[in-house]
Every structure is written in C-alpha cells, then in structure tokens.
Amino acid sequence: MKPQPKLNLLYSRQQIAETVDRLAAELNRDYPGKHPVLIGVLKGSFMFLADLIRLLDFTLEVDFVRLSSYGAGQKSSGKIRVVADLQRSVKDRDVLVVEDIVDTGLTTGFLLAHLRKQKPSSLKLCTLTEKPSRRKTPVAIDYLGFTVPDKFIVGYGLDWDERFRNLPGIYVLEE
Ligand code: IMP
Numbered sequence: 001m002k003p004q005p006k007l008n009l010l011y012s013r014q015q016i017a018e019t020v021d022r023l024a025a026e027l028n029r030d031y032p033g034k035h036p037v038l039i040g041v042l043k044g045s046f047m048f049l050a051d052l053i054r055l056l057d058f059t060l061e062v063d064f065v066r067l068s069s070y071g072a073g074q075k076s077s078g079k080i081r082v083v084a085d086l087q088r089s090v091k092d093r094d095v096l097v098v099e100d101i102v103d104t105g106l107t108t109g110f111l112l113a114h115l116r117k118q119k120p121s122s123l124k125l126c127t128l129t130e131k132p133s134r135r136k137t138p139v140a141i142d143y144l145g146f147t148v149p150d151k152f153i154v155g156y157g158l159d160w161d162e163r164f165r166n167l168p169g170i171y172v173l174e175e
Pocket of ligand 1 (some may be wrong): 046100101102103104105106107108151152153154158159160
C-alpha cells in the first residue's frame with residue numbers, strides 16, 4: 001500500500017456546487033434549441049458531467065471518450081491516444097467537450113483536433129479546472145470553472161494513481 005499523502009482543501013463541495021451552477025447557467029443561456037452532444041472525458045470528468053447535466057434544461061446527448069495521457073503518477077507521458085472512442089459520429093453536431101482539468105493542454109488539444117476531423121457544426125470546451133502556468137499548447141476554453149495553482153489536485157473525479165476520485169471537494173496533494 002502507498003502511504004497516505006497529506007491533502008489540503010482547495011475548493012469545498014459548496015464552492016464546487018456554486019461553480020457548477022454558474023457554468024450550467026452559461027450553457028443554458030447559449031444552447032437552447034441546439035441539441036448538443038456533451039462529451040465526457042473519462043475518467044476524471046464523470047462527476048462534474050453528472051452534476052452539470054442535471055442542471056441543463058435543453059435537449060442534449062451524452063457520450064464519452066477515454067484517452068491515455070498520464071501513467072500511474074503525476075507526470076504526463078506527452079503521448080496521447082484514444083483508448084475508447086465515441087459511439088456515434090459528431091459530424092454536423094454541436095459538440096461540447098466536458099473536461100475535469102486542462103493542464104499542459106496536450107490531452108485536450110489532441111481530443112479537439114480528433115473531433116474537428118469529424119466536422120462538427122460547432123466545437124466548444126467546458127472545463128472545471130485549468131492550470132494556465134503549465135500550458136504547452138494553446139487551448140481555447142469556452143466555459144471555465146476554476147483557475148488552479150500549479151499543484152497536483154485530487155477529488156471530485158480527479159485522481160492520484162486512481163485514488164481520491166470519490167472526495168466531494170477538491171484538494172491539493174502535498175508532496
Ligand atoms: P494535460 O494533457 O497535461 O492537459 O493533462 C490532462 C490530464 O492529466 C487530465 O485529464 C488529468 O487526467 C491529468 N492531470 C493533470 N493535472 C492533474 C491534477 O492536478 N490532478 C489530477 N489529474 C491531473
């Protein structure tokens with residue numbers, strides 16, 4: 001077993017709920033009458049996506065992709081591949097990618113390029129968190145929850161070697 005690392009609260013369950021409410025209001029303003037496909041990026045975005053879509057009042061569909069980027073640690077390999085792709089094509093669809101975190105941007109940048117090849121009618125990005133200080137490739141974020149410091153964060157779907165996804169708040173993992 002790994003030793004128990006120290007976790008410091010960054011955003012409480014309540015702060016996250018308020019931010020998810022705000023993002024849902026922005027989407028409810030922008031998407032009425034559009035019937036978009038929301039694409040959750042597994043595994044980290046499952047909790048955010050589940051909370052977000054309950055607050056959306058327009059017709060929508062949900063699909064998932066799974067990408068490999070990080071190994072069992074905190075360093076990105078930089079090599080990204082699609083491990084599980086969408087069930088249906090998003091050609092001519094309004095697409096909203098729902099991410100847990102944009103860190104270097106390599107994963108999200110790769111996914112957006114992958115989706116763009118299918119010629120969606122629109123392609124937007126909603127991410128709960130981003131670490132702008134670590135960006136290696138530019139990524140346009142249309143809907144942003146929190147800008148986080150350059151620290152490794154866990155909870156609310158985000159993991160450290162598969163642990164801590166279940167925490168209702170977001171925590172900084174202290175080295
Ligand atoms: P990027 O390609 O560097 O933007 O990293 C994207 C992926 O790295 C995310 O989808 C997460 O799985 C993982 N990741 C990056 N930073 C963190 C973090 O602080 N906590 C947990 N996972 C992270």
